[in-house]
Amino acid sequence: xxxxxxxxxxxxPISVNSKVSELQQLFNQLTYSHIPVQNEHGTFIGSxxxxxxxxxxxxxxxxxxxxxxxxxxxxxxxxxxxxLEAFAVNNANIMPVLNANSDYLGxxxxxxxxxxxxxxxxxxxxxxxxxxxxxxxDYSFSEISQIVxxxxxxxxxxxxxxxxxxxxxxxxxxxQAGLTDIIQTFRRYSYNIISGxxxxxxxxxxxxxxxxxxxxxxx
Numbered sequence: 203x204x205x206x207x208x209x210x211x212x213x214x215p216i217s218v219n220s221k222v223s224e225l226q227q228l229f230n231q232l233t234y235s236h237i238p239v240q241n242e243h244g245t246f247i248g249s250x251x252x253x254x255x256x257x258x259x260x261x262x263x264x265x266x267x268x269x270x271x272x273x274x275x276x277x278x279x280x281x282x283x284x285x286l287e288a289f290a291v292n293n294a295n296i297m298p299v300l301n302a303n304s305d306y307l308g309x310x311x312x313x314x315x316x317x318x319x320x321x322x323x324x325x326x327x328x329x330x331x332x333x334x335x336x337x338x339x340d341y342s343f344s345e346i347s348q349i350v351x352x353x354x355x356x357x358x359x360x361x362x363x364x365x366x367x368x369x370x371x372x373x374x375x376x377x378q379a380g381l382t383d384i385i386q387t388f389r390r391y392s393y394n395i396i397s398g399x400x401x402x403x404x405x406x407x408x409x410x411x412x413x414x415x416x417x418x419x420x421x
Contacts, residue, residue, distance in 0.1 A: 208318075209310065216228065218264050221262070222261070229255055234252070235296060236249035237250050249272050249296075272292065274291075274294070274298070275298040275300050277302065282319070286315050330377075333371055335370070347360075
């Protein structure tokens with residue numbers, strides 16, 4: 203299943219010519235943080251935040267409050283990790299999806315994207331976690347992969363978990379191998395070992411954080 207299969211289109215964007223009372227009624231019926239809005243030509247122009255909508259005068263048309271529109275969306279080609287970031291940045295639990303021509307296709311729900319995050323091999327596969335650190339100009343993902351694989355390890359995922367002007371920390375999920383030899387090899391290549399876990403306690407911590415993000419954004 204591709205990410206675009208999770209696009210939902212059962213709610214059409216509300217028209218700028220609709221009454222604010224219609225917008226408020228939608229929010230009362232739904233649990234979404236935002237409702238998409240379209241102009242007279244059916245073009246997506248942004249989304250209203252629930253709290254703002256309930257402050258508008260209900261007998262007036264939506265178009266009188268376009269100054270409150272929030273202009274965020276993702277494309278149908280956007281990667282799921284970038285979609286998750288868009289949810290977090292915009293404090294939303296609904297994410298409008300547009301195609302390359304900026305046509306409105308529907309929306310993603312935060313719960314679905316969080317589910318994909320937790321079902322990825324980084325979380326679901328058994329393995330160990332290593333966090334390594336090196337100079338920001340000295341590390342190489344190809345070198346990191348070579349170190350893991352030369353010790354018969356399987357790299358299930360890697361991402362930069364911390365970075366400043368001098369140093370970068372990289373979190374690795376490794377399967378099919380003990381970590382001792384891999385850690386020793388990283389040290390020989392001048393990587394600092396910040397932490398190493400044979401058990402998946404670090405992954406469980408990340409899952410808890412993703413669940414916290416879901417609760418925080420699930421308005």
